[in-house]
Amino acid sequence: MRKIRNITAVCLLTGLVLSGCGRQSQITYESTRMETMAEDMQENSQADSFAKNLCVVTGAEGEADASVTAEAAAVFGVDTKEVIFQKNPFERLYPASITKIMTALIAIRDGNLSDMVTVGPETVITETGASLAHINPGDTLTMEQLLYGLMLPSGNDAGVAIAVHMAGSTEAFAEKMNETAHALGATDTHFVNPHGLSDEDHYTTAYDLYLIFNEALKYPEFQKIIGTVSYQAQYTDGTGQTKTQEWKNSNQYLNGKSKAPDGITVLGGKTGTTRAAGSCLILGSQDESGNDYISVVLKAESRDVLYDNMTKIIGKIVN
Template sequence: MTFKYAKFDDTVTISYNASHVTEPGARLCGFKEGDKISVKDLLYGMMVYSGNDAAVALAEHISGSETDFAAEMNQEMVAIGASGTHFVNASGLHDDQHYTTAYDLYLIFHELLKYDDFKELLQCTKYTAEWTDAQGKKQSLDITSTDPYLTGSRQAPKPLTVIGGKSGTTIKAGSCLIMYSQDKKNRDYISVILKADSSYSMYTQMNHMLEYVKRGK
């Protein structure tokens, strides 16, 4: 939705709702009500830092409210054939009525790969988000990717190259990961792991999946 409907240089004012994400364990960028920040910095805060407050702020900017954003996302899912997905929030934090499937995640990711800005974001290892608080003071957050494929602590099976991906973890969903990779002929692959019992297991399973890709080619 952000890549489709928003401009990176748009300025967003953080609302009370976005600055008060209270779910236990929710990762936050730490924005305060009245902060002013660009869509681009919010997007990097959401995708690279996994800031749930950034996700809410983007949803409100695009649709006016998180509820309306979820409704519009559900319409987008119908349009791309993601029939096993239903949104009730922007962050992906647990709700019994918020769900998806591995295939639907593939469909969503495939749509996002149409945007060059998304591909660039996936490869980001370091970024500094900057904004102005309600008193006009400059604030910043240094963001470092925890993706082991990008940091070099884990290697994909050769000749595959991991371009980037997105992980997420909740108690109910476990450790989840969607990954974009290419082979030496620049053919694209999207791989999905859901409900792993730990981050280590998730990345180990991803490497096993990439091994199957390698054998198939």
């Protein structure tokens, strides 16, 4: 997998953003958002490099494509800074397990991948349909193993284990997630947990996810994990016995269940699904010239629609 080029992840919006509805309330909201981002950047010592390194959404990119039925979708050129397609890029939506990108970013950036982590009782998650790495209280794994359990099978239990190890509680870790999002310019994002199980105060946007994913791609460890098809973890349980699990990537472009358009190579990404969030996906991909792209689909009505929509929008890169 070719390394996706590093990009500093915060953006100065310079034009009025239209999200397709044309309502005055939406225009007022976007104007307020741009003012807030400008204020944030004035406080950041790296503000002079923000705008030149990131895409600026103008509201004119591909909005008329009715075949993209998900609530929000976008394709951003990492190298070209071109917005290939956008639909409702600033609409606040539930991200489901795409949340785990931020969890992984903080763990890789601020943690130690060789740390030994003993899983606590707080990792027991009983919510119906919650995706799990199937780790149990008393198990001891490395931070690196937990990251694979977080990102491949989308283990909510692994997310809690990482959060508690790094911050002492999921609440304290969520504060760190929000601080990081704010520093990246993701001003329409608010997290309350490290895994993305639904909460009305847990939301983000397609554009903010671009900012967060773009930052995470600066780390080779992150790129390696999201591009891994399967991973075998060997660790000890609470009785000291060796336990082995194989975790498989839920990304259908990587596991062979879906095919990317000709001329596009999918490098990795993150899926997410809850009843409230619908089916969601973010991808890093590359064209035949080596240009890199980030694409997002949020709140598709089903998994099949999700991959149909994603294939359509990344196809616009080469068509």
